[in-house]
Amino acid sequence: MSSLAHRIEKPERKGFSFSLRRRLLLVFLACCIQMVYIPTSNRIAGGMEPKLSIDVFPIWPIWVFPYVLCYFLWLGSIAWIIFGVDDLQFRSFIAACLLTFTLGALTFIFFPTYVEKVSLEGNDIFTGLLYIIQEDWGRYAALPSGHVYITTLLALFFGRWYPRFKFLWIAIIVIVSLSTLFTGQHYILDVLGGYLVALAGYYFGHWWTGGQGARKWMSKRPGKRIPSSS
Secondary structure (H helix, E strand, C coil): CHHHHHHHHCCCCCCCCCCHHHHHHHHHHHHHHHCCHHHHCCCCCCCECCCCCCCCCCCCHHHHHHHHHHHHHHHHHHHHHHHHCCHHHHHHHHHHHHHHHHHHHHHHHHCCEECCCCCCCCCCHHHHHHHHHHHHCCCECCCCCHHHHHHHHHHHHHHHHCHHHHHHHHHHHHHHHHHHHHCCCCCHHHHHHHHHHHHHHHHHHHHHCCCHHHHHHHHCCCCCCCCCCC
């Protein structure tokens, strides 16, 4: 009888055993790894230009708008993940980030790449913003594209959690990828490398939690039955 009473009175944790401080520290750790991009993007010599013969995209400064808008998308998405997902989903995501960002950072350090500086004409706000990016943000650390792998990783996880909006997540990946090409910030190989790194991180995060996050989420959807791994 006493044990039954104990079970009834025991509070339900509802999947949130990670403290907010722990979540913030883990996100901060992932961001610190990604910040390796800053010094590596400002190299002044060496490296390789991963340009192919099919890299013939014109420069359209208006594409700098979605290129910059990405940063706000990332911040909003990370905030949603910190405060809105349960521990299993958070663990899967943060494990994916740690591997993805580490692969990116190691590539930036040991396999430096750069994009050729492009000439810009015009006095509009988009051209001015693109000029600032090209001059002050550096042209190294091109492959893999950080814009692409961060956006793709977020889209993959949100696509798992909210599959009804899959066309939105796909559209975001496409728009961001095109923005890196039409602003002259990246080449095709950089974009493809971003996809590969993001996929590696995504599947690693899925493996790290034993696939439980996806099974738990799918089991909540009507008409979906996910077999147990046991």
